[in-house]
Amino acid sequence: MRVDVLTLFPGMFAGPLDESIIKRAREAGLLNLQIHNLRAYAHDRHKTVDDRPFGGGPGMLLKPEPLFEAIEDLAGETARVVLLSPSGRGFSQAVARELAGFEHLLLVTGHYEGFDERVRAELADDEISIGDYVLTNGALPAMVVIDAVTRLLPGALGDDQSALDESFSHDMLEFPQYTRPAEFRGLKVPEILLSGNHAEIARWRAEQARLRTTERRPDLLEQRKMSESDSAE
Numbered sequence: 001m002r003v004d005v006l007t008l009f010p011g012m013f014a015g016p017l018d019e020s021i022i023k024r025a026r027e028a029g030l031l032n033l034q035i036h037n038l039r040a041y042a043h044d045r046h047k048t049v050d051d052r053p054f055g056g057g058p059g060m061l062l063k064p065e066p067l068f069e070a071i072e073d074l075a076g077e078t079a080r081v082v083l084l085s086p087s088g089r090g091f092s093q094a095v096a097r098e099l100a101g102f103e104h105l106l107l108v109t110g111h112y113e114g115f116d117e118r119v120r121a122e123l124a125d126d127e128i129s130i131g132d133y134v135l136t137n138g139a140l141p142a143m144v145v146i147d148a149v150t151r152l153l154p155g156a157l158g159d160d161q162s163a164l165d166e167s168f169s170h171d172m173l174e175f176p177q178y179t180r181p182a183e184f185r186g187l188k189v190p191e192i193l194l195s196g197n198h199a200e201i202a203r204w205r206a207e208q209a210r211l212r213t214t215e216r217r218p219d220l221l222e223q224r225k226m227s228e229s230d231s232a233e
């Protein structure tokens, strides 16, 4: 998959995307990540990319000209153009799965008060928020999206099954997990996990996932019920 990112802060991307699974996915050619500085598309001597909002109000907005030029240049015929914005639809594991199905994403990140509305209206295929809070710029949201999407690409995880059984995969949280030692400071691992009975272990895990989800995230179960009744219709 190719992912282009348009940002005013290319330096922020060094580090988080150069470690661990994402690093390996890049080295293996699963993720071709290209970071672009929006200022490269400004034409004046000061490399201006922002201006005051019409109608007044605090802060500055990203101007349309550099954004249009950059997006048209980088998206070509292939990219799905995704704006990162607090006004977007909520990011989730389901949205990450959806994005992982595209060959080419262009993630457009904002700064200041955000984008001139014409960028949204004319160029965006999608607009995503990573949560109901406001960050200073879109670099961290873009990295969140890249991380969540990359680990879903076939071959990115040591075992592709990992991405199928974890939290949110079936609108459920993950069941509790334990590793060696079987007893630590008097705390014992549930007997069933030591039994070797795979059918019973699977039943126990499913039940634990259901209990945990009911207790902590009943909204996920509601969502699941709704999508089951939608698909039954």
Ligand code: SAM
Pocket: 084, 085, 086, 087, 108, 109, 110, 111, 112, 113, 114, 115, 128, 129, 130, 131, 132, 133, 134, 135, 136, 137, 138, 139, 141
């Ligand atoms: N004035 C904007 C508003 O009220 O929606 C907030 C702009 S924010 C300070 C600057 C940029 O950070 C946004 O254009 C967006 O790219 C990014 N950003 C901030 N919070 C975000 C979030 N929760 N999800 C996605 N992007 C976010």
